[in-house]
Amino acid sequence: MSAGTEVALTREHGLELLREMMRIRGFEDRCYQLYGEAKIRGFLHLYNGEEAVAVGAMRALRPGDAIVSTYREHGHALARGIPMNKIMAELFGRQTGCSRGRGGSMHIFDASRRFYGGNAIVAGGLPIAAGLALAQQLQRQSDITACFFGDGAVAEGEFHETLNLASIWKLPVLFLCENNLYAMGTALERAQAETDIAAKARAYRIESTAVDGMDVSSVEHAVNNAADKIRNQGGPAFLEMRTYRFRAHSMFDPQLYREKSEIEAWRKKGPIVTLTTRMKALGLMTEEDYRRLEDDAASEIDAAVQFADSSPWEPAADLERFVYAERAS
Amino acid sequence: MPSAPPEAQARLSYRDAVREAIRCALRGDPRTFLMGEDVGRYGGSYAVSKGLLEEFGDERIRDTPLSESAFVGAGIGAALAGLRPIVEVMTVNFSLLALDQIVNNAATLSHMSGGQLNVPVVIRLATGAGRQLAAQHSHSLEGWYAHIPGLRIAVPATIDDARYMLAAALESPDPVLLFEHLYLYNMEGSLTPGIERVDLEHAAIRRPGRDVTLITYGWSLYKCLEAATTLASEGIQAEVLDLRTLRPLDDATIVSSVRRTRHAVIVDEGWRSGSLSAEVTTRLVEQAFYELDAPVARVCTAEVPVPYAKHLEETALPSAARIASAVREMLTRGGSA
Numbered sequence: 001m002s003a004g005t006e007v008a009l010t011r012e013h014g015l016e017l018l019r020e021m022m023r024i025r026g027f028e029d030r031c032y033q034l035y036g037e038a039k040i041r042g043f044l045h046l047y048n049g050e051e052a053v054a055v056g057a058m059r060a061l062r063p064g065d066a067i068v069s070t071y072r073e074h075g076h077a078l079a080r081g082i083p084m085n086k087i088m089a090e091l092f093g094r095q096t097g098c099s100r101g102r103g104g105s106m107h108i109f110d111a112s113r114r115f116y117g118g119n120a121i122v123a124g125g126l127p128i129a130a131g132l133a134l135a136q137q138l139q140r141q142s143d144i145t146a147c148f149f150g151d152g153a154v155a156e157g158e159f160h161e162t163l164n165l166a167s168i169w170k171l172p173v174l175f176l177c178e179n180n181l182y183a184m185g186t187a188l189e190r191a192q193a194e195t196d197i198a199a200k201a202r203a204y205r206i207e208s209t210a211v212d213g214m215d216v217s218s219v220e221h222a223v224n225n226a227a228d229k230i231r232n233q234g235g236p237a238f239l240e241m242r243t244y245r246f247r248a249h250s251m252f253d254p255q256l257y258r259e260k261s262e263i264e265a266w267r268k269k270g271p272i273v274t275l276t277t278r279m280k281a282l283g284l285m286t287e288e289d290y291r292r293l294e295d296d297a298a299s300e301i302d303a304a305v306q307f308a309d310s311s312p313w314e315p316a317a318d319l320e321r322f323v324y325a326e327r328a329s
Numbered sequence: 330m331p332s333a334p335p336e337a338q339a340r341l342s343y344r345d346a347v348r349e350a351i352r353c354a355l356r357g358d359p360r361t362f363l364m365g366e367d368v369g370r371y372g373g374s375y376a377v378s379k380g381l382l383e384e385f386g387d388e389r390i391r392d393t394p395l396s397e398s399a400f401v402g403a404g405i406g407a408a409l410a411g412l413r414p415i416v417e418v419m420t421v422n423f424s425l426l427a428l429d430q431i432v433n434n435a436a437t438l439s440h441m442s443g444g445q446l447n448v449p450v451v452i453r454l455a456t457g458a459g460r461q462l463a464a465q466h467s468h469s470l471e472g473w474y475a476h477i478p479g480l481r482i483a484v485p486a487t488i489d490d491a492r493y494m495l496a497a498a499l500e501s502p503d504p505v506l507l508f509e510h511l512y513l514y515n516m517e518g519s520l521t522p523g524i525e526r527v528d529l530e531h532a533a534i535r536r537p538g539r540d541v542t543l544i545t546y547g548w549s550l551y552k553c554l555e556a557a558t559t560l561a562s563e564g565i566q567a568e569v570l571d572l573r574t575l576r577p578l579d580d581a582t583i584v585s586s587v588r589r590t591r592h593a594v595i596v597d598e599g600w601r602s603g604s605l606s607a608e609v610t611t612r613l614v615e616q617a618f619y620e621l622d623a624p625v626a627r628v629c630t631a632e633v634p635v636p637y638a639k640h641l642e643e644t645a646l647p648s649a650a651r652i653a654s655a656v657r658e659m660l661t662r663g664g665s666a
Contacts (some may be wrong), residue, residue, distance in 0.1 A: 036404070066410070100443035109442035116409060121433050127399045127436060131406020131414075138362070138388065138412065145406075158429070161399035283500065322444035325479050325502035 009217060011284040014275065015059035017059065017216045018285075019293050021051040021272050024075040026297040027084065028247075030305065031074070031091065031105075035251050040091045041262075042104045043120075047075035053178055054079040056219025057146065060227055064114070064143040068129040068138070071106035071120040072177075072245075077150060082110045088304035094311035101314045102322070122183075123149060123156035126175075129227040133236075144172040144230045146214035152183030154193055154200060163204040166236040169303070174226055175201065177236040178213065180245040185257035201238035213241030214271050244276050246270070269277075342424070346491035347377050347453075351415060354499055355385050358413055361499065364391035365417030365453075367611055374419045375455055375514050394605050401427035401452065408450035416441075421456040421470050423506065433436050435504040436479030447502040451495065452535065457510040457625055458646055459616055462532040468596040471508045472548075472554030472605030475575035481505040481576055482575040485531050486550040488518040490573065493527040501529065510548040532579040534586065538568035539594035541656050544583060544609055546572040549596045557648035567656060575605055584616045591622040594655050596647050601629035623662065626655045 026048040035044050036304025047054070061067070069076045076243035077087050082098065091105050098108050099118075107118040114130065119125035134145050153159050154177065166173045177197055181188050188195050201208035207229065211222040219241060228238040236249035244266040248255050267273075279285040354361045363378060372379035377662050384388040389422070390578045393400040397418060404416035410422050418424045424431065432451070438446045458467035475482045481503050485491045535550060536557050543553040546632035557567040572578065593613055597606040610625045623647040627645075631645040 029636035098443065099441060099445070102443050103441045105528070107441045109438075109445050111445040116406075116439070116446070116663050119434070120428055124402075124433055125427055127402020127430055128409065130399060130410070131403035132410050133406070134403055135407045139410075158398050158402070161396035162402070165396055165399045165403065260599070279484060310484075314330030322442075324442045324481075325439060325447045326444065327502070 003017045007277065009284065014279045015168070015289060017055055017220070018272065018279070019296065020055040020079055021195070021216065021275070022297045023084070023300065024051045024054065024291050025080050025272060026294075026301050027074060029077060030301050032247070034091075034305070040105065041086070041093070042106075044105050045072040045249065046247045047072055047271060049266065050178060050180060050243045051059040051075055051164070052216035052219050053176070053202050053213050053241045056216040057176060057223045059220050060223035061146055062143065064141070065141065065227075066114045066116060066129075066132040066145040068116050068125040068132065068145065068147040069118060069148060070122075070125065070148055072150070072180075073108055073117070073148070074105070074119050077110070077115060077118075080113055080115050082108065082113055082115060083270070084300055086110075088308040092309055092311065093268065093313070094310040095314040096307070104169040123153035123158040125149060126153065126158050126162035127175050128195050130166050130171055133166065133173040134169065136172050137170070142231050144174055146174045146176055148176045148178060150183065151177060151179040151181065151188055151197060152186075152191075153172050154197055155183065163201060163206060163236075163238075165222055167204045167206050167293055170235040171229045172234060173236040173306040175206070175236060176223070176231060177240045178237070178243055179240050180250070181245050182245070182257065184249045185253065185255075187257065195263050198238065198240040206236050206238045208238035208240070209241045210242060213243030214274060216271055216275055281301055340517050340519055342486065342514065343364070343452060343488060343491045343501075343516045343518075344375065344377055346488050346520070347495070347509060348379070348381070349379065349491075350492050350495035351381060352384070352416065352439040354495060355381070355389060358499070360411065360413040361415060362389040362412070363417060364393050364404065365538075366393055366395055366419050368392060369445055373417070377514070394583045397423050397426035397431055399615060402434065404452065405430055406447055408504075409438070409446055409449045414450050415495070415499070416450060416452045418452060418454045420466060420511070421454045422466055422468050424452075424454055429476070429519065431480070431506075432477055435662045436477045439503070440479060440540050448504045449499070449502050451498045451505050451507060452508060453495075453507045455481055455511045455539070457512060458630070458635045458642060459512045459548065461637055461639055461642055463637040467635035469547075469630065471506070472597065472599040472608075474506055475605055475608075477576075478527060479504070480576060481529055482508070482573060483508075484508045484546045484573060486513065486547050486571055488516070488571070489521050489524050490527055493524065494529065497527055497529045505529065508547065511547045512661050530577065530579065531596065532573055532582040532583070533571045534568060535566070535571045536569040537564045537567035538590065540566045540590055541594060541660065542568045542570055542586045542590045543594050543596055543652065544570045544572065545596040545655070547600050549647055552647055552649045552651055553596050554582070556652035556656065559653050563657075564584040565656060565660060576614065580612055580616065583612065587617050588612055588620045591620055592659055593621070594626045594628060594652065594659065596652055598630055599649060600630060600632050601627055604629065608660065623659045626659050628652050628655050
């Protein structure tokens with residue numbers, strides 16, 4: 001685990017981190033419900049349990065940095081600052097959604113926030129991250145590219161090809177592996193000969209650290225350090241975020257592959273409960289603060305659902321728009 | 330009409346024309362760079378990029394590891410960030426290792442993001458058979474790629490197109506795949522005076538004729554022209570249509586030619602089943618059925634993995650003789666020759 005995680009926590013900063021994590025948790029819980037109501041369809045992958053990774057990482061990254069994410073990206077998108085209304089509307093398939101209803105849950109994009117998806121092929125985003133970073137390098141920018149992917153991606157060839165390329169070309173990529181221990185239902189040790197993921201990155205001569213992904217402060221600190229190192233010295237860095245998914249892989253997963261007791265044990269060290277307990281013990285927040293954050297999140301989510309539900313559909317006549325770039329005539 | 334550039338008078342190879350296209354692109358636009366396997370120190374597997382490393386340096390002429398998925402994806406990412414990468418995939422055969430990036434990313438990102446993103450990447454690939462390279466190095470899969478919405482597929486068959494299609498592809502905000510037939514690299518010719526740019530929209534009539542339209546692209550263009558010469562000596566005037574772009578297909582030019590000749594033979598180095606030749610046939614059936622005097626015929630590669638031995642390979646591939654036979658058979662049966 002990374003050293004030096006004891007950053008002095010202030011009330012203001014701690015509440016900000018908590019607020020972001022609670023927005024995501026509340027959003028995901030509402031999505032679960034909305035799926036049952038058939039407002040959201042298709043594949044839906046929820047981020048419950050992993051909130052500390054998105055929130056800690058996005059706090060440490062800058063607006064000019066590029067982000068590449070996965071199909072479990074609602075948390076990354078929210079923490080990046082993409083308006084909840086646009087994300088919810090996309091999940092509803094509406095015209096006001098990020099991708100005008102063409103992407104859905106797995107394909108949230110926001111070019112203005114340099115958020116490049118929402119990639120639903122495992123490891124398929126890694127080569128793109130290398131390319132975004134190559135552009136940053138060729139244009140002599142101080143921005144970096146942060147690339148999220150799961151432990152499942154580590155088994156794919158694109159993971160290995162991209163780590164190697166990023167290393168030999170010294171590309172400014174921060175690889176952020178969200179190791180939640182399961183690739184869908186296949187446990188890490190059943191899929192990987194070497195389960196120490198951070199060690200794999202070292203084999204490509206990339207500086208690599210494992211981080212307690214359930215602790216938002218540890219994540220923020222580690223990403224800060226890694227991003228600084230990339231900005232100052234160039235070359236990629238790799239962080240393995242050790243985390244856990246509380247809910248099923250998707251809405252079609254009866255979770256036959258893991259014990260309820262395992263999930264319960266991880267819930268006890270969940271990122272929201274951990275930070276809340278810590279802040280209360282330090283006298284940095286009260287139960288009232290918690291309620292207020294909860295209410296704020298609920299109001300924002302209610303408004304987003306209202307916005308999405310009342311938004312228009314993209315006209316079917318516009319189906320074929322955007323397959324090719326629309327040239328100014 | 331601008332005066333012809335000095336190079337227009339000179340003989341040059343198809344390979345030289347592609348190299349000059351890359352050189353001009355690199356000189357004209359600092360956002361452009363070339364990357365791929367052995368494009369730098371080795372000079373390119375087909376010697377296309379020979380000398381470019383010395384002229385432009387290793388930041389813009391980038392040798393990659395043998396990681397097709399990673400460097401094609403890196404081209405897509407760099408294009409998303411506003412650069413204009415030229416990615417050389419040594420041959421179409423190896424592009425299968427980058428299919429995820431081409432089909433799942435390059436082709437989808439514009440639509441899937443609601444038009445927020447464009448992917449102005451150009452991917453160059455050597456394609457085709459004819460050099461006794463056997464099954465794994467002789468594919469003609471450009472028709473496969475033409476199946477995919479979001480991609481633009483162009484096939485330069487002439488010296489002019491080899492010289493100018495790249496610029497048109499780089500101007501396109503969409504991903505463009507340029508297929509260069511490996512048999513054409515050594516072909517020599519000269520640039521047409523007065524032509525300084527080409528489009529990626531239109532088919533071209535390479536030889537006019539009134540009796541039958543031979544619809545083709547790539548190396549097969551020359552087999553069709555040879556067949557047309559033979560047929561002319563027999564009194565049959567074959568029109569030869571070079572598709573140039575496989576996506577989009579230029580229906581208007583195809584249909585207008587066939588409406589005049591009332592006969593169509595499609596010549597495609599790809600296999601016939603589920604193929605580009607099937608697509609062109611269908612469009613003719615949809616748009617010119619009542620103007621056809623005979624069923625559409627096809628000359629394609631035999632439905633086998635392309636074999637090594639010379640006589641077997643030659644038997645498998647379209648040839649001028651097979652094309653001429655197909656025309657004679659069509660016109661004889663139709664009774665209108």
